[in-house]
Amino acid sequence: MDITSNPTERIGRNPSLSVIIGIRNWGLDRLEVAIRSHRSSNTEDLEIVISDYGSDNSSAVRKIAERFGCGYVYTDADVWSRSAALNAGIRIASSQNILTTDGDIIFSPRSHEVLLSNLSRMPDSVQIIQCRDLPEGYGAEGLSSFDWDELCSVSSIRPRWGMGGSATFTRALFSRLHGFEERMTVWGGEDNDFVQRARRSGALLNWVEDPAAQIYHIWHAPDSRGASPAGAKTIEQNKKILQNDHTIVRNLSRSYRGSAPFVPTVSIVIPIGERPGSLRESLSSCLRQTFQDFELLVVSDGSGEGLRPILNAFDDKRIRLLELGESRGPGFARNCATALAQGEFITIHSDEDIMLPRRLERQLAAIIDDCAGSYGGSIGFDDQTGALTLNPGRRAFDCASMMFGRTPSHTSFLVRRRVLEHYRYNENFLVDSEYHLLNRIARAGIRLTHCGHYVVFRRIHANDPAGTYLSAQKPTAGISKAMARSTVSADRDHQLGKASRANPQAEMDLSEVIDAIRHLPPRLLAKSMRLEFMVPLPGSSDTFKFLASALASHRSITFEFDSEGSRGIVAVTIPLDDASSSQDDIASRFARIGTIASADEVVLPLAYPNLPILEHDLLSGPDRKGETLGVGRDIEGILRVIGKHCGRCVLSTGEDDGYRLDLPPLGPATGTLVRAKLGGFLTNGRRVDAEV
Amino acid sequence: MKTETVIESSERTTTVRYTPENYDAYPPAAMAWVDGRVIERNRDREAAAHALLLFPFVSGRLCPARGCGVDVAKPLRELFLPRNVLIEGVEMAPARIPTGTRTAIVCDGSYRSAALLKTRKADLSFRLSESAYTTLIGPRNVVVASNFGVFANQEGQLNILVPAIAAALLFCEDLGIVRLVLPVHDLTAEEAELLGRLSALLASVNISVETPLLGMDFAALSRSLPDLSGLEIFLAERHEHITCVEDLPDFWLAQLLLAQASGDRTATTQARDRVKILLRRGCRLSAGEQDLLSSAQSASNGQVIAQPDMKSTT
Structure with missing residues (x-):
């Protein structure tokens, strides 16, 4: 358990700088000397936080912290991690400016002032003071007072290998990078890693060269880091992370929300129009994210009185409401939200849509090198049937694809706030201002990367704004494309078109869609049971009699046939809408006609009776439709025909004098042949030859 | 780099x-x-x-x-x-330094830019546009389609102008520009330092920098503002993403200045309240503008604010 005491409760206001010292089983005498040097600073409103990462002598450390008026946080830990210790300290620190350092580094009195001055000139930076090493004889015991001129003359300057024991930056930068890398244990590499990520995210590294700012390393006997095989392995692991991991945002399973002023890493923006009908589902999906350091900015764009109670019911301090009064359109609402957002990244969400739980985690993890954000695939779902349509998005985000190709869903984007502060939604476009925005961002050369996953469910229903304004939407996108294309030569236009075609859709595993289905609203889902037989079922009349009886009781069965050899039935899927039949009962009943290899519960949208049909529809696209026929009750004859030519079919009860037969999409020749062979069984205006 | x-x-x-x-x-x-x-x-x-x-x-x-x-x-x-x-x-070898004759106002679409058009006679207005698809170069107006603007990463009247100054510098010789007029009025201490260093740099390449509004009293600044319709046209043309100039803090700050100058208490209150609403929506003001807002607040609370310059206009 963490033990925390926060000095700002006593100070009562935010200090200009929080000094964070991470320690574990540290020499207390050195720690005292280090704290004394900070307390001698001519910057008076300093906050010092001691982050004790599992010291054996924690009570002694705490006493020192109390004696010098420092904040103190203790973390129970088996292995020393300087990164985790600093992050824990920053979490409870109360200043917007952070100085991380060690318990054996002393600072000259004007160092803090210089660092703060530099930070005010370069807010997006990491300020580093080059450390000087004190020689033997200048240990803690010899530093009862500080003669800075003497210390300067006896010390030796340390090369710029690392960050030299201190780094100063803003809390906003900390939130953007989401802390020091906690996979790095013990110490070594974490400062460098932090600075490299800061630079890739747009913050510069400044080596402070003001002689008034001096820091010294108190002499002590070298520690044992790296001496043992385990230590060497740790150093190697840290080095690998530093060299090979090009991501910017880290520690995505952790949260640094604390009692201190919190700067969220992400602002989720949800503009809400006049009908916040699906808002609860939408908000819940945001709050269930695996990455939790976000704020949720709800913009009421004429949504009326009903909104506030819905938000209050969530009782979550991360939810902020911006009320705009009259509706001015989504572009205006989103621009207003950008102006108020505190997060370093903004993701636009819709009150109609559902975020997949790992959306933020995956999109943040995808931001590599100097990318300003990421995007992902979206899955459209019909609000009545749950039918799915996929928009995986293009693999690369570029100007050509925006000018010619299908756009990734706007609500799958996560972008740096500063990009959206410059590139705003054009409020003149009542719909699809997002397309125009993305077009301009692509043209600007802002780098965004595909995260390689589906990240959001997009609701599609009759009242969807995209549907309502479809007639306006096409011209808007067309205008935007035309503006972009009209300014380039015909040759260049041709080149861009070619480049767009060369940018393929992102490839994502269908299993991801199937896994995501459980996050759809429960009312759109149906459970079923798929029984796979060890060998294809025998084509005996007893088998077909049993199947007819099962069909009568379960009302619908999906049959899958052996694609080679016997062409017999290899699996059946039965809906689980009958509460009276347990899964075990069903399995034991079907075991009478064949040995069951596996019995799996399947959760699918209502639109899909079974998994193969869902897979087929998603892979072949909505244009390739299957066929539905009314057939008589000769189940044996029907299944024998289907088994020879089709991989699967669905038989359902409900027709007055027969069954409903759903066939998968078939090729022209196969379709003609199957329809001809089924001719004798059809009930649609034809005689039914046989009855079971 | x-x-x-x-x-x-x-x-x-x-x-x-x-x-x-x-x-x-x-x-x-x-x-x-x-x-x-x-x-x-x-x-x-x-x-x-x-x-x-x-x-x-x-x-x-x-x-x-x-x-x-x-x-x-x-x-x-x-x-x-x-x-x-x-x-x-x-x-080390000596090299030609270009020269020119023309004065350009670097426009940022603020009410200060609008005031500058009256304060300082200039040959042309130069501005960046992130939403225009082509550059417009005319004798009196230059609108450069560019992504330079996204390179400004700090708040502040000068900080956000710096990319536009960089772009102007690239075009200076072609357009015969020798003088840049900046619409800055109220700078932070850091920006004031930067202005000095930036002016020295431009001077070394034969470009002078003028800041006629810098430190000017708000009352004097208000006398240079265009009337309401002129202001609306000016702002609408330079903020292409908006549908209504009343959404811009610059519109209401200008209105506040004009209302104070004319002694119109009702209009002052309305403008002040609108700026406050925009502040709640995340708009940011300079220290001077915050003081202006506070003085308007105090005035409406019945306190007498000493504004010598205002007296001469009312």
């Missing part, structure tokens, strides 16, 4: 390419570009433009591909203070 200007004739764009080095930050876009070809490319002005454009991102050293003259190297280095930035490729 290694920098280079590339003219891509097939695309009619001028691109600034860069390669960040050890201490540099990575800029927000893959490259910086302006739509349009810069014809006359003076080496020193190009280096100064690169330095200004990439000002928030350079640390360690600046290496313009074509180098720079020795007389430009010092102000270039000092521009970055307190960063210690080394300038690479410094040439």
Whole structure:
């Protein structure tokens, strides 16, 4: 358990700088000397936080912290991690400016002032003071007072290998990078890693060269880091992370929300129009994210009185409401939200849509090198049937694809706030201002990367704004494309078109869609049971009699046939809408006609009776439709025909004098042949030859 | 930071390419570009433009591909203070320094820009546009389609102008510009320092900087503002993403100044309240503008605010 005491409760206001010292089983005498040097600073409103990462002598450390008026946080830990210790300290620190350092580094009195001055000139930076090493004889015991001129003359300057024991930056930068890398244990590499990520995210590294700012390393006997095989392995692991991991945002399973002023890493923006009908589902999906350091900015764009109670019911301090009064359109609402957002990244969400739980985690993890954000695939779902349509998005985000190709869903984007502060939604476009925005961002050369996953469910229903304004939407996108294309030569236009075609859709595993289905609203889902037989079922009349009886009781069965050899039935899927039949009962009943290899519960949208049909529809696209026929009750004859030519079919009860037969999409020749062979069984205006 | 200007004739764009080095930050876009070809490319002005454009991102050293003259190297280095930035490729041989005759107002679409048009007679107005697809170069107006604006990464009246100054610098010789007028009125201490260093840098390449509004009393500034309809047209043309100028804090700040100047208490209250609403929606004001708002608040609470200049206008 963490033990925390926060000095700002006593100070009562935010200090200009929080000094964070991470320690574990540290020499207390050195720690005292280090704290004394900070307390001698001519910057008076300093906050010092001691982050004790599992010291054996924690009570002694705490006493020192109390004696010098420092904040103190203790973390129970088996292995020393300087990164985790600093992050824990920053979490409870109360200043917007952070100085991380060690318990054996002393600072000259004007160092803090210089660092703060530099930070005010370069807010997006990491300020580093080059450390000087004190020689033997200048240990803690010899530093009862500080003669800075003497210390300067006896010390030796340390090369710029690392960050030299201190780094100063803003809390906003900390939130953007989401802390020091906690996979790095013990110490070594974490400062460098932090600075490299800061630079890739747009913050510069400044080596402070003001002689008034001096820091010294108190002499002590070298520690044992790296001496043992385990230590060497740790150093190697840290080095690998530093060299090979090009991501910017880290520690995505952790949260640094604390009692201190919190700067969220992400602002989720949800503009809400006049009908916040699906808002609860939408908000819940945001709050269930695996990455939790976000704020949720709800913009009421004429949504009326009903909104506030819905938000209050969530009782979550991360939810902020911006009320705009009259509706001015989504572009205006989103621009207003950008102006108020505190997060370093903004993701636009819709009150109609559902975020997949790992959306933020995956999109943040995808931001590599100097990318300003990421995007992902979206899955459209019909609000009545749950039918799915996929928009995986293009693999690369570029100007050509925006000018010619299908756009990734706007609500799958996560972008740096500063990009959206410059590139705003054009409020003149009542719909699809997002397309125009993305077009301009692509043209600007802002780098965004595909995260390689589906990240959001997009609701599609009759009242969807995209549907309502479809007639306006096409011209808007067309205008935007035309503006972009009209300014380039015909040759260049041709080149861009070619480049767009060369940018393929992102490839994502269908299993991801199937896994995501459980996050759809429960009312759109149906459970079923798929029984796979060890060998294809025998084509005996007893088998077909049993199947007819099962069909009568379960009302619908999906049959899958052996694609080679016997062409017999290899699996059946039965809906689980009958509460009276347990899964075990069903399995034991079907075991009478064949040995069951596996019995799996399947959760699918209502639109899909079974998994193969869902897979087929998603892979072949909505244009390739299957066929539905009314057939008589000769189940044996029907299944024998289907088994020879089709991989699967669905038989359902409900027709007055027969069954409903759903066939998968078939090729022209196969379709003609199957329809001809089924001719004798059809009930649609034809005689039914046989009855079971 | 290694920098280079590339003219891509097939695309009619001028691109600034860069390669960040050890201490540099990575800029927000893959490259910086302006739509349009810069014809006359003076080496020193190009280096100064690169330095200004990439000002928030350079640390360690600046290496313009074509180098720079020795007389430009010092102000270039000092521009970055307190960063210690080394300038690479410094040439000792004397080189031509371009000149010109024209004065350009660098427009940022603020009410200050509108006031500047009346305060300072200029030959042309120069501004950047992120939403225009082509550059417009006319005798009196230059609107440069560009992504330079996204390179400004700090708040502040001068900070947000710096990329536009960099772009203007690239076009200065072609357009005969020798003087830039900046619509700054109220700078932070850091920006005031930067203005001094920036002016010294531009002076070294024969461009002078004027800031006629800097530190001017708000009452005097209000006398330079256009009337309501003029203001609406000015702001609407320069803020292409909006549908209504009343959404802009600049509109209401100008209204506040005009109302105070005319002694119209009702209009003052309305403008003050609208600015306060916009503040709650995240708009940011300079320290001077915050004082202006406070004084309007105090006035409506019945306190008498001493405004000597106002008396002469009411």
